[in-house]
Amino acid sequence: xxxxxxxxxxxxxxxxxxxxxxxxxxxxxxxxxxxxxxxxxxxxxxxxxxxxxxxxxxxxxxxxxxxxxxxxxxxxxxxxxxxxxxxxxxxxxxxxxxxxxxxxxxxxxxxxxxxxxxxxxxxxxxxxxxxxxxxxxxxxxxxxxxxxxxxxxxxxxxxxxxxxxxxxxxxxxxxxxxxxxxxxxxxxxxxxxxxxxxxxxxxxxxxxxxxxxxxxxxxxxxxxxxxxxxxxxxxxxxxxxxxxxxxxxxxxxxxxxxxxxxxxxxxxxxxxxxxxxxxxxxxxxxxxxxxxxxxxxxxxxxxxxxxxxxxxxxxxxxxxxxxxxxxxxxxxxxxxxxxxxxxxxxxxxxxxxxxxxxxxxxxxxxxxxxxxxxxxxxxxxxxxxxxxxxxxxxxxxxxxxxxxxxx
Numbered sequence: 282x283x284x285x286x287x288x289x290x291x292x293x294x295x296x297x298x299x300x301x302x303x304x305x306x307x308x309x310x311x312x313x314x315x316x317x318x319x320x321x322x323x324x325x326x327x328x329x330x331x332x333x334x335x336x337x338x339x340x341x342x343x344x345x346x347x348x349x350x351x352x353x354x355x356x357x358x359x360x361x362x363x364x365x366x367x368x369x370x371x372x373x374x375x376x377x378x379x380x381x382x383x384x385x386x387x388x389x390x391x392x393x394x395x396x397x398x399x400x401x402x403x404x405x406x407x408x409x410x411x412x413x414x415x416x417x418x419x420x421x422x423x424x425x426x427x428x429x430x431x432x433x434x435x436x437x438x439x440x441x442x443x444x445x446x447x448x449x450x451x452x453x454x455x456x457x458x459x460x461x462x463x464x465x466x467x468x469x470x471x472x473x474x475x476x477x478x479x480x481x482x483x484x485x486x487x488x489x490x491x492x493x494x495x496x497x498x499x500x501x502x503x504x505x506x507x508x509x510x511x512x513x514x515x516x517x518x519x520x521x522x523x524x525x526x527x528x529x530x531x532x533x534x535x536x537x538x539x540x541x542x543x544x545x546x547x548x549x550x551x552x553x554x555x556x557x558x559x560x561x562x563x564x565x566x567x568x569x570x571x572x573x574x575x576x577x578x579x580x581x582x583x584x585x586x587x588x589x590x591x592x593x594x595x596x597x598x599x600x601x602x603x604x605x606x607x608x609x610x611x612x613x614x615x616x617x618x619x620x621x622x623x624x625x626x627x628x629x630x631x632x633x634x635x636x637x638x639x640x641x642x643x644x645x646x647x648x649x650x651x652x653x654x655x656x657x658x659x660x661x662x663x664x665x666x667x668x669x670x671x672x673x674x675x676x677x678x679x680x681x682x683x684x685x686x687x688x
Contacts, residue, residue, distance in 0.1 A: 292318060293318045293320065293369075294318060294319050294320065294369050294370065294468055295320045295322065295367055295368050295369050295370070296312050296319065296320065296321055296322065296368070296369065296370040296371075296372060296472075297322040297323070297324055297364045297365060297368040297370070297371050297372065298312075298321065298322070298323050298324065298372050298374045298375075299324045299325075299371060299372065299373045299374065299376065299384055299388070300324075300325060300373055300374050300375040300376030300380075300384075301323070301325035301326065301327055301330075301331070301375060301439070301440070302374065302375020302376055302377075302436070303375050303434045303435055303436050303443060304374035304375035304403045304404075304430060304434065305323060305325070305374045305375040305443075306335060306337060306375070306434075306436050306441075306442065306443025307337045307431075307432060307434045307443045307444075307445055308321075308372070308374050308403070308472070309321050309323060309335045309337075309352055309354055310335055310336060310337045310350035310351055310352040310443075311337065311350065311472050311473070311474070312352070312472050313352030313353070313354065314350050314352060315471035315472045316471055319471070319472070320355050321352060321354045321355060322354060322355055322356045322357075322358075322364040322368070323354050323356070323357040323358070324358060324359070324360075324361055324364050324365070325357065325358075325359060326359055327359070327440070328357045328358050328359050330439060330440045331357045331440035331441070332440050332441035333353055333357075334351055334352070334353050334441065335351070335352055335353075335354060335440075335441060335442075335443075336349060336350065336351045336352075336441065336442050336443070337349070337350050337442070337443045337444065337445060338437065338442065338443070338444045338445070339444075339445045340444065340445060340446050340447070341432070341445055341446065341447045341448050341574075341590070343573060344445075344447075344448035344450075344474075344475070345448070345474060361387055361388050361391045362391050365388050365391035365392060365393075366391055366392070366393045366396070367393070367396075368398055369396075369398060369399065370398065370399045370401065370468070371388065371398055371399070371400045371401070372401050372402070372403065373401065373402040373403065374402075374403045375403070377613040377616065377617045378402065378404070378405075378406070378407045378409070378617055378621050379613075379616055379617045379620060379621055379672070381402065381407075381409070381412050381413075381416075382412060382415075382416050385400075385412070385413060385416035385417055386416060389416070389417055392417075392420060392421075392422065393421075394420065394421055395421070396421065397421050397422065397423070398421070398422050398423075399422070399423050399424075399425050399463075399465060400413055400417075400422050400423070400424055400425070401424065401425035401426045401427075402426040402427075403426070403427055403430055403431070404426070404427060404428075404429055404430040404490065404491070405425075405426025405427065405428070405455050405482070405485055406485055406486050406488065406490045406491070406492065406621070406622065407486060407492075407617075407621030407622060407625060407674050408482065408486050408621075408625055408674040408676065408679075409424065409426050409455075409482060409485075409486075410424040410457065410482040411482070411674065411676065411679050411681070412674060415679060423456070423457070423463060423465075424456070424457060424482070425454065425455060425456050425465055426454075426455040426482075426485065427452055427453070427454060427455065427473075428452065428453035428454070428455055428480055428484075428485045428488055429449060429452065429453075429488065429490060429570065431448060431449055431452055431473055431475060432445045432446070432447060432448040432449065432590075433445075433446045433447045433590040433591060433593070433594070434446060435593060446589075446590050446592075446593050447571060447574050447588075447589060447590025447591075448475060448590075449475060449570040449571065450475070450476070450569070450570060450571065450572050450573070451475065451476050451478060451569055451570060452473060452475045452476070452477055452478070453477070453478045453479065453480040453485070453488075454466050454469060454477050454478070454479060454480070455480050455481065455482055455484075455485040456479065456481070457481065457482070458481050458687070459479045459480050459481035459484070459555075459556050460479070461479055466479075479556075480556045480559075481556050481687070483547070483556075483557075483686060483687055484556040484557060484559070486625060487540060487543060487544055487547075487561065487626070487629070488561060488566065489537070489540065489561065489562075489563045489566045489567075490622070491613075491617070491618050491622065492618040492619075492621070492622020492623055492625075492626070493533075493536050493537065493540055493563065493622070494522075494533065494563075494585070495521070495614045495618045496536070496614075496618050496619070496622070496623055496643045496647060497529065497532035497533045497535070497536040497639070497643065498521055498522070498525055498529040498532070498533060499521075499529075499596075499608070499614060499615075500529075500532050500639075500642070500643050500646060500647075501525075501526055501527075501528035501529030501530070501531065501532040501533075502517070502518070502526060502528070502529055502596075503608055504642075504646055506608070508610075508649065508650050509607075510607075511601040511603075511605035511606060511607050512605060512606060512607065513604060513605055514598065514604055514605060514606045515604065517596070517598070517606070518596060519595055519596065520592065520593075520594065520595055520596070521594050521595060521596045522585050522586055522588065522591035522592065522594055523586055523587075523591065523592045524586075525582065525585060525586045530582035530585075530586075532639065532643075533563070533581065533582060533585060534581050534582065535639045536639055536640070536643075537562060537563040537564075537581060539626075539630075539635075539637045539638075539639055539640055540561065540563075540626065541561050541562055542630075542635050542637075543626060543629055543630050543633060543635050543637070544557060544561045546630075546633035546634075546635050547629070547633065547686075550633070550683060551687060554687065562581070563581050563584070563585070564578075564580070564581040564584050567584045567585065567588060568584060571588050571589075571590050574588055574589045574590045575587055575588050575589075576588075576589065596608070596614075597609035597612045597614065610650055610651055615647060615650060615651050616651060618647075619643075619644065619647045619648065619651070619653075619655065619673075620653075620655060620672050620673035620674065621673070621674050623640055623643055623644050623647070624644060624655050624656065624665060624670075624673040624674070624675060625673070625674045625675065625676070626640055627640055627641070627644060627656070627663060627665060628665055628675045628676050628677050628678075629676060629686070631665070631677075632676075632677070632682070632683040632686070633683065636661070638660050638661060641659075641660040641661060641663045642660050644656050644663065645659070645660070645663070648667070648669075653667070653669045653672070654667035654668045654669050654670075655667045655669055655670050655672070655673050656670070665677075
């Protein structure tokens, strides 16, 4: 099949992708093939490791009937001065979100105060708008993001080839109050080529995502692990979703119930907010996003384990020799989903006086493994005032109270 060229826009649109992860390898070709007026730039720490041509392999032909899209980004650099001032859209892509504050500080001096820019994130959970406004202050910008990563994807060859395993069948674009006042969806649709709907940042922060999947799955596997002893590799699953254990499945379902309870509390407080009225249950969200890719729709756990878009994702292990391994703790599964997910959920739950025993337990377990103290106390009495709490996204620490958490 041939490369695809989408409909063109009447306005020139310069998009800078910040980061060099999986999403960048996928987005760069999609941006460049969206129309003649779309221009793609890449800002990465490792420009010398990138090829002048970037390709994405597409395995989801029901989404897009092409197998390959190639592009040549106009510039690939590690110098923000060369790309940020002329950007219409700055899109954090393929970067673990705990790096967002640092990246925002990096681009801040180079923002053109006379040029409006959209600043967004792929998969903008973790209170993205709160983080942006805290890091940048007032300015000539608007915040946006995708509610979820648009696809399950990976990198085949760093700097040259990405792969899309499965695309979501509906994607929500996140804007302030969910109103998309500047009609950003019209600019993004030729790139993403998925049905686009609206939502706001609070709903996106609580929507089932990495933080409601990775921690409970890993907690089900390793909640008794001492953080040091090696484990026989053959006794462990390779694939995080496809080989989910019974213990992990139980934790996923309990996490789902606790997150839905938090949303339920918000729904009671804000009964007229349309974006909090959606079904936030994990099963519903998976079926909405991957309707024809789930082989067994009978239960929440089966929707996770039988989702063909999920099946390639692995658990990161560090080889200790002799056929033994330990979970890789220096990884976004442990370093991002806790301070930008679980702790955020807990703070909102505290505002609503909603009990979250599993979230409490996972926070205490995870912070011990990575040598951090975000919270103090025990299950049922957790307080978000640990020594390292400044590394977390905590709405109350941004000065937000329950009545203004939607603003």
